[in-house]
Ligand code: GDP
């Protein structure tokens with residue numbers, strides 16, 4: 001079976017936009033409103049001739065009492081079946097307490113995790129995205145899922161991690 005790449009992160013950070021960028025179709029549902037509950041959805045993808053399955057996630061419960069717990073549980077289910085995890089953050093927001101809780105879970109999973117700093121739409125924002133090193137996941141990959149900026153470098157790294 002093809003390796004599985006799971007895309008996790010808080011609502012509205014651009015996970016589905018990134019998945020569409022990677023599969024080259026507008027199939028994953030992009031929402032302007034955060035917190036829409038959605039199941040995990042798998043798509044066939046390829047880069048440089050290598051096939052993989054990419055799993056978009058949502059499913060965040062906006063009414064959960066403990067946001068950190070809810071996002072961690074959602075992420076955990078997708079991560080469990082993944083060979084590589086893309087942890088997406090919104091570079092305009094930076095890291096939040098919810099992001100930090102998710103990172104703790106990702107560390108316990110012992111899966112390879114690439115930190116994706118999304119919404120880096122220009123070069124100035126690329127420099128600012130380096131602050132995300134503080135999440136402890138190593139080098140942030142700055143991308144603009146919307147415009148495609150940085151997605152080739154990210155996919156090269158995904159193949160190396162598979
Ligand atoms: P998800 O909830 O994490 O799946 O996020 P979505 O993919 O649904 O995107 C949420 C919002 O962020 C939408 O309005 C997207 O158009 C916007 N968005 C996603 N990626 C980018 C990006 O690279 N740059 C900018 N400026 N907006 C983005």
Ligand code: MG
Nearest residue numbers: 015016029058
């Ligand atoms: Mg989504």
